[in-house]
Amino acid sequence: MDLRQITSDDIQAELDKRQGNVARGLLSVLRSVFRALKQERLIFRNPTAGIQAAAGTHLPLPLSSDRLAGALDRLNGPAARLIVGLVAIHAVRAVEVARLGLAHADLARRTLAVHRGEHIHTAYLDDLSTRLVADWLRERRRRWPHATNPHLLITAQTYRHPASVQISYCALRAAFDQIGLLPRQVWADRILYEAQESADPVHFARLFGIHPKIAVKYVHTAHPDKALPCIR
Incomplete structure (x- = not known):
């Protein structure tokens, strides 16, 4: 032609x-x-x-069996499993997990809207993540059917708080304390694992909504033999 x-x-x-x-x-x-x-x-x-x-649409790779092996099974309750799962699977930072609203989880579309300032990163939920969200929503409705707090994660202290406060960092840390890890460690482990598997910073910068400069840094860490251009 x-x-x-x-x-x-x-x-x-x-x-x-x-x-x-x-x-x-x-x-x-x-x-x-x-x-x-x-x-x-x-x-x-x-x-x-x-x-x-x-x-x-790229779904995240599952963590390998030698990383965080059995971590979710060692956690007590659906809230703790969801908190750790979102960081470990989707590299959502702990502070972002605390800010999640109930309306940000869409099980019908299997998406999670993570708000970062004026930017919204859409995390596409795999089967495990979808189950973790669904389990927590059932528990949330069972324990606090008349909750007025619009956040996804609530506690006995916040579910009807007049200021609709988010879950505290201490409450988030309590979930990670059960497996002896810090939220930052789990987040970094997730990014590094993706870098080892794909070596494509553009792929997981989009997948996790992180800055390309951070993605390149993790590729350099996982593959020191690869020369990638610096991103300012």
């Missing part, structure tokens, strides 16, 4: 046949080709302009 006759609809139709990285890779190649054609004045309009390939 004459490349000069290809339209944006033709390109979109081809992208729709592919998914994730394959679609994005094809679009990147086509953009380069049509940009070169336009620079040579062989075409007057770049048909790839304005086209976006759909972002793939």
Whole structure:
């Protein structure tokens, strides 16, 4: 086919046949080709302009058996298992877990909206995470059916608190104390494990919503032989 006759609809139709990285890779190649054609004045309009390939949904990798082995089974109660699980599986920081609202957990779509300032990171829940959230919601409704606190995690002291305060850091730490680890250790372990498995900082920067500079640092730690560009 004459490349000069290809339209944006033709390109979109081809992208729709592919998914994730394959679609994005094809679009990147086509953009380069049509940009070169336009620079040579062989075409007057770049048909790839304005086209976006759909972002793939990446579920997190499970932690290996030698990391945090049996940790969730050693925790007492669904609240503690959810707290540690969100940090250990999705690298949600402990302070972010405390701020989660009840409306931020969507079991129908299997998503969790993690608010970071003006930015919202969407964590896609795997089977284990979905079960942890569901178990806690059942426990929450059973213990405090008339709770007015809109936070996802509540306690006997906060469920009807007039100021709707979030769960305290001490209460969060109590969950990690049961397995003898600090929240920061579990978070760092999760990021490092992903870096060891994928070595692609772009992948897990998007997966966990972390800054690319942090992702690159963990890839350097996991793969000191790989030379990656510095990100300012």
